[in-house]
Amino acid sequence: MKRGFVVLLLLVVIALQVLRNEFLRTELVAQEPKGAVETAAVSSVADVNAQTPQGRDGYVGREVCRECHVENYDLHRMHGHAHTFALASDEKVVSKFDGRVFDYGEPYGQYEYEQGEDGLSVRISGGSNDSFPLQYALGSGDHAITLLSLAKDAEKGTVAYEHRGSWFSDRDRLGRTPGQPLKLPESEWQRFGMKHVDNVMQKCIYCHTTTGTVVDQTIVDLKANVNCEKCHGPGEEHVRQARAMKEPPPFSVGSSKWDSESEIQLCGDCHRLPEAITLKELREYPDKLARFQPVGLLRSQCFIESEGALRCTTCHNPHQTISDMSETEHIANCIECHQPEKSAHVSCPVSTTEGCIQCHMPKYDFESLGTGFHDHWIRVHPEG
Numbered sequence: 001m002k003r004g005f006v007v008l009l010l011l012v013v014i015a016l017q018v019l020r021n022e023f024l025r026t027e028l029v030a031q032e033p034k035g036a037v038e039t040a041a042v043s044s045v046a047d048v049n050a051q052t053p054q055g056r057d058g059y060v061g062r063e064v065c066r067e068c069h070v071e072n073y074d075l076h077r078m079h080g081h082a083h084t085f086a087l088a089s090d091e092k093v094v095s096k097f098d099g100r101v102f103d104y105g106e107p108y109g110q111y112e113y114e115q116g117e118d119g120l121s122v123r124i125s126g127g128s129n130d131s132f133p134l135q136y137a138l139g140s141g142d143h144a145i146t147l148l149s150l151a152k153d154a155e156k157g158t159v160a161y162e163h164r165g166s167w168f169s170d171r172d173r174l175g176r177t178p179g180q181p182l183k184l185p186e187s188e189w190q191r192f193g194m195k196h197v198d199n200v201m202q203k204c205i206y207c208h209t210t211t212g213t214v215v216d217q218t219i220v221d222l223k224a225n226v227n228c229e230k231c232h233g234p235g236e237e238h239v240r241q242a243r244a245m246k247e248p249p250p251f252s253v254g255s256s257k258w259d260s261e262s263e264i265q266l267c268g269d270c271h272r273l274p275e276a277i278t279l280k281e282l283r284e285y286p287d288k289l290a291r292f293q294p295v296g297l298l299r300s301q302c303f304i305e306s307e308g309a310l311r312c313t314t315c316h317n318p319h320q321t322i323s324d325m326s327e328t329e330h331i332a333n334c335i336e337c338h339q340p341e342k343s344a345h346v347s348c349p350v351s352t353t354e355g356c357i358q359c360h361m362p363k364y365d366f367e368s369l370g371t372g373f374h375d376h377w378i379r380v381h382p383e384g
Ligand code: HEC
Pocket: 078, 079, 080, 081, 083, 084, 138, 139, 140, 141, 142, 143, 206, 207, 208, 209, 226, 230, 231, 263, 266, 267, 268, 269, 270, 271, 312, 313, 316, 317, 318, 320, 321, 322, 323
């Protein structure tokens, strides 16, 4: 009993020591005047894009594509892809956090958000009076928005803090950021966010933008959101050709190299391929893998047995948001291949006209993520 107490005391002392050292070693650059000016001068991501000299790297921006592909432009505009990255000072983000309070619980505390002259920031009530600047907002907010700040760490160089609190669209609430373990913060700044370094930090930006690389606490070449040229590649040459001739040469998806493998690679680059999953998880296939659609699809008989005929865009228009698609349209996709007598493939002994998705691609809800995902391993589930 007594020994237990001594050990506990020792652990607390060590933890405090670690905390203090980390605190001294880590300095938030955005608090320095230069950083603050840089963030404050830009009021929207559109401004950031406007500051990038167009065409320098072959990218022209989606407004240029609109000139000739207005239909795809209008669809894409409504898609989560087109809204998945913003500055935290963006009105859409500020309105969800400013003036609100969120209690993370021990050992973290209660967060208070405030939009001030230097942008959005958070402080812990009752804690040290430091406020922590919030710089970037990831996620369209269709389900969630998570905040991210870049900082300088004496040991690791530039690091990213993924803020502990996120906004969720269900019930317009603040809640705990998914995937963050509830353990003792190792430094004062880690009370505000989980620290990411190197590739994990870069990939976080990579998946939510068209281009952008973290260098010295800022994102250079930032082109926010998953726009046309993220999937199709830089468009400068295509635009030049299309302006010069009626029928421009094949581009991107029109090239002979484009097949269903390249498409699954493209979507899987962000929606995850099997290589992003541990072998153990692949073997056991827990429900949470439903989040990674390409992983499921690749093991479906529909994919394996249809010799390249099935890909993401068989069922999804890549430009159209999922919320614009009706269940009837989804069922029509299944029936295309599984119509009794008419199609070359087997048909269902239970139902040939309805309910395919609920039975063969059930949705698993992940409350912590503020959403659910449909299992893309299309199959007969034991429960029917
Ligand atoms: C550069 C990374 C990236 C690539 C490549 C990508 N996605 Fe996404 N996708 C995302 C992100 C990030 C979101 C979350 C958007 C948000 O914040 O709502 C998303 C969301 C979605 C959604 C749900 C949101 C909605 O409005 O419908 C669908 C469906 C989707 N992607 C399909 C695809 C398909 C199909 C492909 C391949 C043609 C693809 N994605 C390629 C990153 C990517």
